[in-house]
Amino acid sequence: MNAESTPPNRTALLVFGWAWVGLPFAYGVYALVQKVTLLFAG
Amino acid sequence: MPPAALAVHLSIGQVYAWSVFKSPLETEMGLSGTASALPFQLGIVMLGLSAAFGGTLVERNGPRWAMFVATACFSSGFLISALGVVLGQYWLVVLGYGAVGGIGLGIGYISPVSTLMKWFPDRPGMATGIAIMGFGGGALIASPWSAGMLSAFGDGRGAIAQSFLVHGLVYAVFMSLGVFLVRVPPEGWRPRGWVPAEKAATSMITTANVSARNALRTSQFWLLWGVLCLNVTAGIAILEKAAPMIRNFFAATATPVGAGAAAGFVALLSLANMAGRFVWSSISDLVGRKNVYRLYLGVGALLYLVIALAGDTSLPVFVLSAMLIISFYGGGFSTIPAYLKDLFGTYQVGAIHGRLLTAWSAAGILGPLVVNAIADAQERAGASGPQLYALSLYIMIGLLIVGFTANELVRPVDPKHHEPVADDENRERHESGEAEVER
Numbered sequence: 001m002n003a004e005s006t007p008p009n010r011t012a013l014l015v016f017g018w019a020w021v022g023l024p025f026a027y028g029v030y031a032l033v034q035k036v037t038l039l040f041a042g
Numbered sequence: 043m044p045p046a047a048l049a050v051h052l053s054i055g056q057v058y059a060w061s062v063f064k065s066p067l068e069t070e071m072g073l074s075g076t077a078s079a080l081p082f083q084l085g086i087v088m089l090g091l092s093a094a095f096g097g098t099l100v101e102r103n104g105p106r107w108a109m110f111v112a113t114a115c116f117s118s119g120f121l122i123s124a125l126g127v128v129l130g131q132y133w134l135v136v137l138g139y140g141a142v143g144g145i146g147l148g149i150g151y152i153s154p155v156s157t158l159m160k161w162f163p164d165r166p167g168m169a170t171g172i173a174i175m176g177f178g179g180g181a182l183i184a185s186p187w188s189a190g191m192l193s194a195f196g197d198g199r200g201a202i203a204q205s206f207l208v209h210g211l212v213y214a215v216f217m218s219l220g221v222f223l224v225r226v227p228p229e230g231w232r233p234r235g236w237v238p239a240e241k242a243a244t245s246m247i248t249t250a251n252v253s254a255r256n257a258l259r260t261s262q263f264w265l266l267w268g269v270l271c272l273n274v275t276a277g278i279a280i281l282e283k284a285a286p287m288i289r290n291f292f293a294a295t296a297t298p299v300g301a302g303a304a305a306g307f308v309a310l311l312s313l314a315n316m317a318g319r320f321v322w323s324s325i326s327d328l329v330g331r332k333n334v335y336r337l338y339l340g341v342g343a344l345l346y347l348v349i350a351l352a353g354d355t356s357l358p359v360f361v362l363s364a365m366l367i368i369s370f371y372g373g374g375f376s377t378i379p380a381y382l383k384d385l386f387g388t389y390q391v392g393a394i395h396g397r398l399l400t401a402w403s404a405a406g407i408l409g410p411l412v413v414n415a416i417a418d419a420q421e422r423a424g425a426s427g428p429q430l431y432a433l434s435l436y437i438m439i440g441l442l443i444v445g446f447t448a449n450e451l452v453r454p455v456d457p458k459h460h461e462p463v464a465d466d467e468n469r470e471r472h473e474s475g476e477a478e479v480e481r
Contacts, residue, residue: 013223017045020219021052021176028182035309 043161046223047154047173050109053213054116054150055180057085060139062188063202070199071132081123081139088144090403093152097396098254100149105157105224112150113217119143120210127203151177151399154220155379156392160227163388164236166380167331171323174376178316250460251389254397260455262385263398265448270378271401271408272445273338276346276438277371278409280364281315283417284308287431288360294427295354307361311368318369323376331381335449338370338377343442350435353428375402385455412437 060082067078100108119142126134154173162169191208195201257263280287285304292299299307326334345363352359378398383391416434 014045017049017219017223020216021045021048024183024216025048025052025176025179028179028184028186029313031186032182032309032313036306036313 043154043158043223043225044169044172046105046109046220046225047158048176049220049223050112050150050153050217051173051176052180052183053217054112054147055177056184056188056209056213057082057089057143057147058178058181059184059188060085062185062192063205066192066202067127067132067135070197070202071127071130073132077132080136081143084136084140085144085147086406087403088141089147089151090400092145092148093396093399094148095396096145096149097152097393098390100152100396101156101254101390101393104226105153106221108149108153109217109220109224112146112153113214113221114146116143116146116150116217117210117214119146120206120213124203124206124210127199127206130199148396148399150217152392152396154224155395156383156388156390157224157226159379159383159388159391160231162233164233165324165327166383167326167334167377168320168324170379171320171376174323174379175316175319175372177375178312178319178372182312182316249387250455250457251387252385252394252455252459253461254390254393256459256461257386257390257394258397260459262452262455263394265452266378266381266385267398267401268448269335269339269445269452270374270398271405272441272448273335273342273374274371274402274405275409275412276342276442276445277315277368277374278405279413279434279438280367281311281371282410283413283431284311284364288364290426290430291360291428292354292357297357299357307364310361310365314365314369315372318372319376322369322373323380326373326377326380331377331384332449332452334373334377335381336446338374339442339446339449342367342370343439343446346435346439346442350428350432350439385452387461389461 060079064075064078067073068075096108119138119140122138122142123135126132126138155170158169158173159166188205188209191205192201195204252260285301285308288299288307289301289304322334322338345367349360349363352363354360379391379395382394382398386394413431413434416437417430420430420433
């Protein structure tokens with residue numbers, strides 16, 4: 001069996017899944033970048 | 043599948059943000075620094091043990107079962123801890139977060155690994171890199187989130203208990219996505235247009251399978267155990283002392299590093315750790331696992347030498363070298379499942395990976411022990427600045443060279459350890475199905 005026989009498009013679920021994990025991750029990266037600037041600014 | 047894996051790994055990665063709770067617990071429950079670290083330390087020990095002993099169960103019952111167990115244990119750990127804080131019983135916090143939560147860490151860590159490699163047989167390094175990057179990224183989310191929550195709930199034991207309660211509930215919901223989404227591919231599934239390469243006589247990528255029990259009887263398993271242990275030891279040595287190390291290094295220069303800048307350095311290392319897990323592991327799909335470990339261990343040793351020789355002459359050189367070392371540390375974690383898959387096949391790679399993670403527990407003790415003991419001894423001897431760490435740096439170079447040598451000794455597994463082909467065929471017949479298997 002190969003990828004041609006995978007189930008129908010699940011775009012909505014895929015977008016939801018990535019947003020579920022991506023948004024908290026983006027928040028974490030944002031908080032981190034704010035700290036990193038202190039190394040060269042402070 | 044990657045969001046399912048990330049939902050679990052981004053959650054359990056919270057363990058690296060435990061330090062946020064240390065000071066409040068010490069203040070409100072009258073604990074020493076050593077005592078407040080106990081839940082974290084027990085959690086890491088339980089991670090290694092549950093991954094080692096639970097690996098076979100995970101293989102047998104599937105990733106959905108494993109993610110459910112991980113969710114239940116990790117969330118319950120917070121809820122038990124909340125109860126412990128309310129009742130003023132610290133042992134309940136240790137038991138809850140450390141023991142119960144620690145089982146969630148171990149089972150959760152290995153839960154998506156073999157499934158990801160089955161979904162992405164063409165890029166197993168990238169696949170595991172995504173998930174294990176999540177473990178590195180978990181603290182990035184939890185650290186500011188937990189600190190903000192503690193601040194919002196005010197002072198007193200009630201604030202800590204409420205924070206634990208909210209953590210338990212939110213992580214239960216967040217991790218449930220993984221339980222809901224995870225799927226095992228049908229037997230024989232492969233990506234469009236991808237044809238497995240024919241096995242060469244000297245290939246480091248096997249098409250055979252080795253059971254977890256037999257893997258322990260091979261030199262390859264123990265060589266990789268040593269490689270992982272030494273690579274992690276070298277990384278932890280910097281991670282564990284990052285903030286005091288950079289401050290000590292540049293204390294006597296015209297531009298000393300302040301507390302805020304040191305926090306920025308720690309954050310930068312977190313970023314390198316996380317990025318290394320994805321980038322180097324993905325590159326290993328192109329250049330091979332053995333070569334990428336040559337990079338981690340060989341170039342890592344050279345970078346330690348650069349730090350030792352450069353001393354306090356250049357802050358950018360120090361920061362860049364440390365970042366690369368930590369990226370190799372992260373890469374070592376995320377590349378090892380694919381290395382195991384190459385050598386032992388996908389049959390019980392999750393269980394084998396679980397057993398190998400005991401190397402992490404050993405390194406977690408060895409690395410900080412070496413650096414702290416030497417730095418303390420040097421300080422007592424009147425040393426300062428880079429001299430505090432010089433001996434540790436040279437010891438790390440030695441350990442990385444030993445790890446490099448161990449990696450060079452890794453050869454394909456002797457066919458006598460392979461599972462009988464007939465068994466494979468029986469298993470395939472037994473497990474075959476056209477639809478995705480949900481378990």
